[in-house]
Amino acid sequence: MSFEDLHKATAHQLSAAVDSICKDFEVDAAKLDELTAYFIEQMEKGLAPIQDKQTDKGLPMIPTFVTGSPNGTEQGVLLAADLGGTNFRVCSVTLNGDHTYSMEQMKSKIPDELLEDENVTSDDLFGYLARRTAVFLKKYHPDAIAPKAGGAAAESLKLGFTFSYPVDQTSLNSGSLIRWTKGFNIPDTVGKDVVQLYQDQLTEQGLDMVNVVALTNDTVGTFLSHCYTSNNTDSLTSGEISEPTIGCIFGTGTNGCYMEEISKITKLSDDAREKLLKEGKTHMVINTEWGSFDNELKHLPTTKYDIDIDQKYTPNPGFHLFEKRVSGMFLGEVLRNVLVDLHARGLIFAQYRTQAQLPHRLQTPFELDSEVLSHIEIDDSTGLRETELSLLQSLRLPTSPSERKEIQKLVRAISRRSAYLAAVPIAAITIKTGVLNKRYHGEVEIGCDGSVVEYYPGFRSMLRHALALSPLGSEGERKVHLRLAKDGSGVGAALCALVA
Ligand code: GLC
Numbered sequence: 001m002s003f004e005d006l007h008k009a010t011a012h013q014l015s016a017a018v019d020s021i022c023k024d025f026e027v028d029a030a031k032l033d034e035l036t037a038y039f040i041e042q043m044e045k046g047l048a049p050i051q052d053k054q055t056d057k058g059l060p061m062i063p064t065f066v067t068g069s070p071n072g073t074e075q076g077v078l079l080a081a082d083l084g085g086t087n088f089r090v091c092s093v094t095l096n097g098d099h100t101y102s103m104e105q106m107k108s109k110i111p112d113e114l115l116e117d118e119n120v121t122s123d124d125l126f127g128y129l130a131r132r133t134a135v136f137l138k139k140y141h142p143d144a145i146a147p148k149a150g151g152a153a154a155e156s157l158k159l160g161f162t163f164s165y166p167v168d169q170t171s172l173n174s175g176s177l178i179r180w181t182k183g184f185n186i187p188d189t190v191g192k193d194v195v196q197l198y199q200d201q202l203t204e205q206g207l208d209m210v211n212v213v214a215l216t217n218d219t220v221g222t223f224l225s226h227c228y229t230s231n232n233t234d235s236l237t238s239g240e241i242s243e244p245t246i247g248c249i250f251g252t253g254t255n256g257c258y259m260e261e262i263s264k265i266t267k268l269s270d271d272a273r274e275k276l277l278k279e280g281k282t283h284m285v286i287n288t289e290w291g292s293f294d295n296e297l298k299h300l301p302t303t304k305y306d307i308d309i310d311q312k313y314t315p316n317p318g319f320h321l322f323e324k325r326v327s328g329m330f331l332g333e334v335l336r337n338v339l340v341d342l343h344a345r346g347l348i349f350a351q352y353r354t355q356a357q358l359p360h361r362l363q364t365p366f367e368l369d370s371e372v373l374s375h376i377e378i379d380d381s382t383g384l385r386e387t388e389l390s391l392l393q394s395l396r397l398p399t400s401p402s403e404r405k406e407i408q409k410l411v412r413a414i415s416r417r418s419a420y421l422a423a424v425p426i427a428a429i430t431i432k433t434g435v436l437n438k439r440y441h442g443e444v445e446i447g448c449d450g451s452v453v454e455y456y457p458g459f460r461s462m463l464r465h466a467l468a469l470s471p472l473g474s475e476g477e478r479k480v481h482l483r484l485a486k487d488g489s490g491v492g493a494a495l496c497a498l499v500a
Contacts, residue, residue, distance in 0.1 A: 014347040060288070079160070080162065084252065093490055122186060126200070153209075165182075166287075177190050221491065222485045252327060254450070313365040370451075
């Protein structure tokens with residue numbers, strides 16, 4: 001066989017192998033039906049008492065103690081702090097009371113050692129958060145933290161803390177970490193009250209005047225911020241709501257929350273439920289932690305790459321398996337695993353004879369960012385030149401035109417599976433709450449945030465397509481409105497702090 005024939009044969013084999021992998025990433029209407037029904041079942045199960053929250057594999061369905069949605073008239077100046085997947089933000093939020101707000105903020109990238117070093121303790125992490133808070137306050141509120149004449153006590157500053165990890169919330173301002181997700185792995189934080197940890201370190205920094213009065217999750221923040229900025233007529237304090245909408249995040253991680261009837265949240269103690277009902281509260285926001293949907297893998301589509309990533313490269317194997325197929329943190333990692341496998345099978349990047357010779361970045365877990373996939377997804381340049389540059393720049397990986405064609409097919413299969421799966425919880429919550437039937441011409445607004453839903457090309461339209469294929473059907477899909485709700489973790493935390 002000539003060199004050219006050999007090359008053609010391999011290109012053909014690569015294409016066949018890629019087609020077969022892409023097939024494993026397909027999610028069809030029957031799968032959407034099956035997953036939606038199972039999601040509803042898991043929601044119901046998760047609302048009932050759970051024995052051991054740390055080992056339970058079901059949907060966490062966490063009560064948040066947020067019992068109403070804002071109507072946009074809320075006013076005040078509040079602090080907010082937000083620990084997400086990659087950044088820590090401190091903000092000062094001014095709610096103007098007319099659906100608008102202004103915000104000063106300081107964002108810091110979480111130092112790698114806090115994410116990677118095995119010996120990091122809670123004090124290291126929360127000490128870092130408190131120090132960044134001090135830097136922010138010195139810059140934006142120097143008077144508030146300056147010593148007062150005659151030793152008088154400083155005026156208290158209310159802070160809402162957005163902590164975007166599963167927390168067993170016991171009240172609006174306390175909750176213990178169930179487990180880390182996304183990048184962190186600091187074992188001694190598990191089981192501890194994260195508000196207390198943060199408050200103690202603020203005190204260490206001499207910031208006694210800062211009171212962490214509310215604990216929330218980014219998905220809840222997104223929900224509240226969406227309600228505040230849109231024209232909802234109910235009030236956070238009255239506890240009344242008109243329509244349960246959904247707040248959701250498709251970013252580094254993925255999660256969603258919605259309003260549930262308190263009488264159905266049987267995991268709350270009878271006393272707690274009665275007390276809330278007596279106070280006239282009828283609904284509570286539930287943080288579903290849907291990243292943990294189907295941790296038992298009864299229905300989720302699963303490829304060998306998903307299994308490898310979960311088992312070999314994540315600190316929480318066996319948990320958050322839905323997130324590991326959907327969120328931005330994992331899209332690039334799935335592609336990286338597929339490419340390394342195709343290379344091991346002798347089908348791609350033939351210039352590298354062994355795995356050890358592959359560019360270092362291609363061998364490094366989580367080095368391939370989903371942003372690179374977003375460039376490849378829509379590359380229509382001749383010979384996929386954009387893809388070539390993107391892979392060279394990000395991974396130092398040279399590719400041939402035929403390899404790039406196959407890589408683009410893989411990227412589109414991975415993102416499509418992500419967006420199709422993302423439709424499942426939205427369809428399930430919409431059906432379970434019956435929101436589309438509750439009002440004349442019922443419509444539902446969904447506040448979304450996160451880099452994937454905001455920036456990944458085609459993600460929202462693929463999600464909508466899947467909603468139409470799901471049990472909602474195309475009529476239901478038309479009534480579901482996905483709205484970007486920005487700054488949820490800042491504005492939402494401030495709204496929580498306001499009513500605390
Ligand atoms: C992870 C966290 C969850 C958070 C989501 C989005 O799934 O467990 O709490 O809301 O990421 O940031």
